[in-house]
Amino acid sequence: MADTLRIALAQINPHEGALRANAERIRAARAEGARLGAALVVTPEFSIAGYPPEDLVRKPAFVADCAAAIADLAAETADGGPGLVVGGPWQEGDRLHNALFVLEGGRILARRAKHELPNYGVFDDKRVFDPGPCPGPVAFRGFRLGLMICEDWWFPGVSETLAESGAEILLSINGSPFEADKPRRRVDLAVRRVVETGLPFVFLNQMGGQDELVFEGASFVLNPDRSLAVAMRLFEEEIRLTEWRREGERLVCAPQPIPPEVPRLEQIYRAMMLGLRDYVEKNRFPGVVLGLSGGIDSALSAAVAADALGPERVRAVAMPSPYTSPESLEDAAACAGLLGIRYETIDIVPAMEAFRAMLAPAFGDRPPDITEENIQARIRGVTLMALSNKFGDMLLTTGNKSEMSTGYATLYGDMAGGYSVLKDVYKTTVFALSRWRNAHVPPDAKGPRGPVMPERVITKPPSAELRPNQKDQDSLPPYEVLDAILEGLVEGEKGVDTLVAEGHDRATVLRVWRLLDRAEYKRRQAPPGVKITRRAFGRDRRYPITNGYTELVS
Template sequence: MAGLNVVMAQLNFMVGDIPGNLEKVISVLEQSAEKGADVVVFPELTLIGYPPEDLLLRPSLETRIDNALNDLKSRMPADIAAVVGYPKVVDGNVFNMAGVFLNGNTVTEYAKQCLPNYQVFDEKRYFTAGHSPCVFELSGIKVGVTVCEDIWLPEPTEQARLAGAEIMLNLNASPFHRGKNYERDELLGQRANEGQMPIVYVNLVGGQDELVFDGGSMVVDAKGEKQFQAPFFEEGLYQVNVELGDDCATITPNQLIEPPSELASIYQALVLGVRDYVNKNGFKGVVLGLSGGIDSALTLAVAVDALGKDRVEAIMMPFRYTSDLSKNDAADEAERLGVRYQSISIEPIFDAFMASLAEEFEGTERDTTEENLQARARGVLLMAISNKKRYLVLTTGNKSEMAVGYSTLYGDMAGGYDVLKDVPKVTVFELSRYRNTISEVIPVSVIERPPSAELAPDQKDEDSLPPYEVLDEILYRYIELDESAEVIIAAGFEAQTVNRVLRLVDINEYKRRQAPEGVRITQRGFGRDRRYPITNGWKIGD
């Protein structure tokens, strides 16, 4: 039986840091050579990171990549192949390329054929599609190469099979959303079975702005059965030996770890997204407003798990409507998590605003203006602390609130990163309960009491919004499934509620455009996924 010893380099790269990424590649090759590997497979666009977006349009791209590849070939250890992703400029066209390098030479190159242009992907903006399969020989085995989306469609695998490939190496930068790992399992099984060859699937890991890449690299045999599963949400080098017989493939070691549950995977994605956003952008730590409510409580827990307690500061900013229960719960959680905690009243700031505006407001009734002033006073305090300490402000709004505009511009939306931006309110409750199964850091009273912004006496969220169980289902249908009002109503939802919710979503696009980045955990988040014009005449019923 012919065999191939493969290292799956499930790594976290920095977008744009070509020299730093190259050093990581060379270090991994040296480690893998010492362990007797035949080939190391890296993720998609290894050298520049994913997604590089308009960095691909920079005039110096070609020179920088050429220099890095020449450096790689001159420094790589002998007798070990590297399959590396990078952008390559050919006659003015940019290709999403995978190159195979061995003993200082370029063995072959493969240009990605299937360029995704949906959800968060817009590769057709940058890349030209390839058309030809790539098959090379290594250790007596004919090896095919594809890149990410190529594995989601049957044609590239079939091309490789017809060109004689006996095993497929697939380089990926596949972002996380809830349930994604099950989709990949089914897909790889189907594609391996069709191509009658094992597939080595290597995925990127790490956070990049709103995207989180969850790793989960794996190997499936020629029958589509998974034989090796790497961990999720963590870097690592995973070495497997693939032996090919006449009618079977043997993969050793056989490692089938249980993937994390859906809630565990969402929580880990939030933690990784926060950690990489803060660290890769050079912030010393984070600060957030801790209100005693569930959103800020969960955000604080994620922040501490991501960065450690010494890099997190929580600020309670009470007002006359802030209950003693909220004050006590906030202090309790801060103590449980061991973070620096301060209480700064916004009463004098609010009073100063109102005094300055007294003449302008004369003869008017009290309304949401005064509520928004409270939120904006808090935003001013947090941003001042951020400026002084070089701490990133974490905002705490969830997807349900962002969808319907239940937030204040330059108030609770003021900050640099929104941990829960793509997390519906019902899921916030579920994640809080999940986190407490690890260690009870969120007071039970925070989870059990009705949510309230506490900007007015005895205020509750459901005074202004439908129950979150109803709201979140309507939002899921409208935002993620693109269902019309008629379809949602026909599914059993009250017409007046549906029309009101959909109108709120539509008229608050301007707010979401000014919202900070946040971790994407669904198939359609507010960001790269969903791009609607602010000014438009589209009718809700359409």
Template sequence: MSQTFRLTLAQLNPTVGALRANADLAREAWREARAAKADMIAFPEMFLTGYQTQDLVQKPAFARDAMAVIAELAADCAEGPAIGIGAPHLDGELLFNAYYVLQEGRISAVVKKHTLPNYMVFDEKRLFTAADISGPYRVGPLVIGSPICEDAWFDEVPEAQAESGAQILLVPNGSPYSRGRHDTRIDHMVARVVETGLPLVYVNLIGGQDDQVFDGSSFVLNARGHMTHLLPGFTQAIAHVDFIEGDDGWQVTPGDLAPMPEDYERDYHAMVTGTRDYLQKSGFQRVLLGLSGGIDSALVAAIAADALGPENVHCIMLPSEYTSEHSLEDAEQVAQALGVKLDEIAISGPRAAVTQALAPLFDGLPEDLTEENIQSRLRGVLLMAVSNKLGAMVLTTGNKSEVAVGYATIYGDMNGGFNPIKDLYKTRVFETCRWRNANYRDWMKAPEGEVIPTRVIDKPPSAELRADQKDEDSLPPYEVLDVILEGLLDRDLSVAELVAEGLDRETVKRIEHLIYISEWKRYQAAPGVRLSTRALHLDRRYPMVNRWRDPS
């Protein structure tokens, strides 16, 4: 009679530092696996501590506490399926990113990560010791190799484990979302299957942690590299994967394949997830934002309403004499369509008071950007006052194009605790609004339909800080600006290379200059959801003081 093995995948959402709460999540999932008669349940990389812990994991007391909780979990889950779970392992003065295997009330194996990523958002060489390659371990009839996340992106660890007798590969991951990342994961994991001839299980975290969002999308590949299971993205899920031993080794019984949405949906889901988890894991249930009648604040309001529910979103219109009547109307329509609360606080009185206070110092000087920034900063002061009084976190609404070139007022419209669209270029803001109007999913908490009026999307963008102001008075058209920004920031192209692609050299040089002189603003900007592999601050870390400019 053929041997069988049931492996339960736990694609769940831990919270960094909540060791015992995360262990309780593991216990609950373990009980579900036991009821399903599973032989083992697998959790993602560093599940017990949450991920990424950054320097918190280097605190010896934290690592020791995590190891004590692992021992408690092993003792509590002695009678039932084995557990594979990620947590730090402190061995003397050496700290490892580890995967613990718990069986029969004890820790039966500790797999240590060998390949430490040190690029993009990862600084693991700063945090952990690179371990020697760990061998496979046995659970019941099955010998399992567990290359931890980055270990599976290269052939060394999986091949060594296969040569040491592994019959399947179980890969625990803490792989954050970025656009197109899923396809890259698949390509690498298929390569490992082809090289080893073994089935592969990829189990990933979900949920938001600071700027990063983990999308789950866990999957299973059979020994031929064909996908047999795919779990939904950005959703907690428990899945049971059945293996059966045949003449050619262990085979995977086909299961469910969740649909893989397009990039606009995945980006939007990431922004909703990241916003919800940043707030709730920080202890906030409600948000506050300035709703201007423009497209950026409308999109942020929609994301917030979908994340928290319209009843937990409070919008405030803060008009001046430069605020157009259609902006007031558009803000009201957005609020009505989303079902969120909208209040109005005119800034004319506070502005007059500030103007009067500054008059002796400004006497004889012409009006300029100073007066525009006063308006923006007054709005920031008023929003923060309401936030303090009502206990709602302020969301800021600057898109990536604005953040990149500093087209925002520090201590003004940059005020806030979180920015859902920080990594979304303006041209993608337009398309994301159109996508949300045309699509509705069961994970959205706001109403379906056209929640962002067409007029808001189609009208020329304006900060409305002076008469007849348009963004294009200060910046190139966004379809040109974003091409330049993508070239300079995302592709690291030189000025000469962009000019060779048909862009005007003077314009490119001006944008390059704006990027560099705005670095100090970005150091003080609110965190926001990472969507790309070149998110400002996380993936691109530049000095604030920098006199170099591309001479090409």
């Protein structure tokens, strides 16, 4: 019986649907594993195709092409090099599984189908996949591997079955999306599986951005004594060799240096960077364009873009109206200068005057109101979309979660665009992130080494500047109050009475609750954006637009 096993964990970034490119990534990972002396190279969930595949797996041709790519990879293992664990679809008669394939000796040695199918939040596995039976271990080069797929280890049943049937190690391949503080929660949950089974545990996650989801990697290994033996980097691709030996009847992983925990704000900022970078790169945009108003939201969005893509791929546009303060234009120019991004000014006053004259006969003697404010926002949206169309850059929207929650945004105006990095970030977190970025530089940033915005951008009262002396808090409660209520309503699904019992003013809670409820139609038309919290708008929180239910009458 063999006493040592070397397993290379390939924390790679697949490109959804790009089967040839993904197969090449897997080949490169196997070659690196061979160089390191690995007997087995393990890749993440659905690594041949990218996760989540959504309705791509409803295409028979797609499933067949995945199978062919996996068969090609299997044939290549006849060279005597490392075995492979690859994730992808498995068509078994009329049943379609989310599966893993163990490739060894020129063939598919074993298949295992995902048993626990998630059907909550961002996951729709039950919609497109059939569950497999509770899996047994796979014999590989003298070892018995307890292989699982993502959700299988979030519940005790699969890991306990594997332990009872002779597995020596629990090894889970994953497509587990990022949420703030989730890396720590995963480790805490994995400890339970180790305690229940007495077996070491390997968590291998994919890395990269896929539409609204970010996968931060953060793969790790726990030994049978629950100690953290290996911790892989966050937000980076990596091939890590792990070395296992038998100590008595247990397999133990040789400990490696553990990097310091990444602080929460850095996690969020780097998740926004990765989500934007992969959205732009994988969809082949040359760069991004955005409106730079001199306010904190657009300043932070521009900083994320410069850090993710490089300053040379970011184009910022100031679009002053009669209500734009000189300080805002100064701050916008200063932001652009600190970031080193392209910057220009396009005056929207001629367009405002043209709309006023064009609509005067239809509006008659009705006084100006929010209509004229929204026209300004829409002129800016049209201007930015024109630049996007002409030059090919994707329009980056700059609204935050507080605004999207309350509808404090203009459809076809400041909501126009292709992607948003702040969509799931509350305004209070925007302030915190801005201060963090002015004091820190993310390790993989392509932007400047120093501050990215003037202090005044962070400290001045937020304003849309669509009318004289306008301030956000003319229309909204103070952000520290608003965000606490929104977090209770959105993330916690708490009722009004519960929030009042927690110390919030009833009238304010009712007002925020009504704003949140009425803005659903706007959110349904918002661009995608990076998921940061436990409950993001869009894939996580899905409410009907036409909705007559009210839990309150007052």
